[in-house]
Amino acid sequence: MSDVFSRISAEPLDSSAVDEFVWSAESGAVVAFQGIVRDHDGGRDVVSLDYRAHPEADTFLRECCEKIAASTGLRVAAEHRVGSLTIGDLALVAAVAAPHRAEAFAACAELVELIKASVPIWKRQHFADGVSEWVGL
Known part of the structure; x- marks a missing residue:
């Protein structure tokens, strides 16, 4: 069994499946x-x-999970949503399991930061005044 799960999805995310x-x-x-x-x-x-993703974004997401799993020896999972999302929707779910909480907290934080920095997924915000803008481009 693999110690890594990753997925880019246009469907609503299920955090319990990642956990x-x-x-x-x-x-x-x-x-x-x-x-x-x-x-x-x-x-x-x-x-x-x-949210719009590069055609190979799933590969980048998997590499992030694999990197954290390899450096920590822990089970790692992440799922990122693409498409149109509304207020309250889950955009990203990431989870790490460990024997003790400190290493799980540290690995999960590192995973989220790595995903944000490495995975080519772009966000366009739509504001109440009718204006929209791409974030982080």
Whole structure:
């Protein structure tokens, strides 16, 4: 069985599936991150987001998970949503299981930062005033 799960999905994310993938009998801790679409950014009201992915984004996401799994020896999972999302939708779910909480927290934080820095997925925010803008381009 692989110690890594990764997926880019146009369907709503299921955080429990990611948690269940990483958990094993020797796990004393499962730490998960849920990136949720919020209703504001930079003092402006956000009404929705669009996520667009490079055709090989799934490869980049898998490499992030594999890198963290290889450096820590832990089970790692991440799933990123693409398409149109509304307020409250899950955009990113990441989870790591470990025997102890400290290593699970550290590995999950490192995983999320690596995904944000490495995976070619772009976000377009739509604001209440009708303006939209790409973030991080």
